[in-house]
Amino acid sequence: MSRPIEREAAAADAPGGSEEVVASDSRVRELREALRQVEDRVERACLASGRDRGSVTLIVVTKFFPARDVLALIDLGVADIGESRDQEARSKVDQVREQVGAKAAPAVHMIGQVQTKKARSIVRYADAVHSLDRTRLVTALDRASGSAIAEGERLGPLDVTLQVDLDDGDIERRGGVRPGDAPSLADAIAATEFLRLRGVMAIAPAGAADDKAALVQAFAALARCHAQIRSSHPTADWLSAGMSGDLEEAVEVGATHLRVGSAILGSRPTQR
Numbered sequence: 001m002s003r004p005i006e007r008e009a010a011a012a013d014a015p016g017g018s019e020e021v022v023a024s025d026s027r028v029r030e031l032r033e034a035l036r037q038v039e040d041r042v043e044r045a046c047l048a049s050g051r052d053r054g055s056v057t058l059i060v061v062t063k064f065f066p067a068r069d070v071l072a073l074i075d076l077g078v079a080d081i082g083e084s085r086d087q088e089a090r091s092k093v094d095q096v097r098e099q100v101g102a103k104a105a106p107a108v109h110m111i112g113q114v115q116t117k118k119a120r121s122i123v124r125y126a127d128a129v130h131s132l133d134r135t136r137l138v139t140a141l142d143r144a145s146g147s148a149i150a151e152g153e154r155l156g157p158l159d160v161t162l163q164v165d166l167d168d169g170d171i172e173r174r175g176g177v178r179p180g181d182a183p184s185l186a187d188a189i190a191a192t193e194f195l196r197l198r199g200v201m202a203i204a205p206a207g208a209a210d211d212k213a214a215l216v217q218a219f220a221a222l223a224r225c226h227a228q229i230r231s232s233h234p235t236a237d238w239l240s241a242g243m244s245g246d247l248e249e250a251v252e253v254g255a256t257h258l259r260v261g262s263a264i265l266g267s268r269p270t271q272r
C-alpha cells in the first residue's frame with residue numbers, strides 16, 4: 001500500500017477530533033511483532049501449566065491509544081479490547097464500529113474504575129465491565145443496563161466481574177472489595193436482573209512487580225476467593241488477572257482473561 005508521506009505525518013500527530021484512522025505501515029509492523037511476542041508468552045505459560053490456549057482470552061488494553069491502533073489490531077486478529085475511561089472509550093468504539101461495522105468490532109471490556117454517573121453511557125457500548133466493587137455501582141449499572149435494553153441499545157444483560165482488592169493496607173487505592181466482602185457483593189450482582197455475574201478481577205498488589213513471591217501469594221488468594229464465589233455461582237467462571245508484567249503468574253493460577261496493554265501498544269503517554 002502506498003500513501004503520501006504527508007498522510008503518515010498527519011497520522012502521527014493528529015489531534016483528538018479529526019483523527020486519522022489508518023495506522024502507518026511501521027506502526028502496523030510494530031504492533032504485529034509485539035502481539036506475536038505476547039502471544040508467545042501466553043502460549044508458553046499455558047504449556048507450562050498444562051492449560052489449553054483456548055481457555056485464555058487476551059484482552060488488548062488500548063486506553064490512551066487511538067482508534068487507528070484498534071483498527072490495526074482488528075486486522076491482526078484481536079477480538080477483545082480493554083478501555084478504562086468512558087469518554088475516550090465511547091468515541092473510540094464509535095469510530096471503530098463506523099469503520100468495520102458492529103459485527104467485526106471487537107468486544108469492549110471496561111477495566112478501569114467506573115463512576116456511577118457514567119453507567120448510562122458505558123452500558124451502551126461495553127460488552128463487559130470488570131471493575132464492579134460497590135453496591136451503588138451494581139445498582140447504577142443494573143438500572144442503566146435495563147434501560148438500554150428497553151430502548152433497544154443493548155441486546156442483553158451486561159457481563160460483569162467483581163474487582164477484588166489484593167493490596168494489604170490502603171497505600172494505593174486501585175479499587176476492589178476486600179476478599180472477605182466479595183461473596184456478599186457477588187450475591188448482590190447475581191440478584192440483579194440486567195447484570196450477569198461472570199467472575200472476579202484483580203490487579204496485582206503494589207510492589208508485586210519486584211516481589212514474585214508476594215505476587216504469587218496474592219494471585220493464589222485471588223484464586224481462592226474465586227473458587228469460593230464459584231461454589232455459589234457456578235457460571236461465574238472468569239478470572240480476570242494478569243497484565244504486561246505478570247501474565248505468566250496469572251495463567252499459572254488459572255486466569256481466563258489477561259489484560260495486556262503496554263507490552264503490545266508501547267508505554268502510554270500518561271500512566272494511570
Ligand SMILES: *Cc1c(COP(=O)(O)O)cnc(C)c1O
Nearest residue numbers: 061111243244259260261262263
Ligand atoms: C491499564 C490497565 C491494564 C494494562 O496494563 P499493562 O501493564 O499496560 O499491561 C490492565 N488492567 C487494568 C485494570 C488497567 O487499568
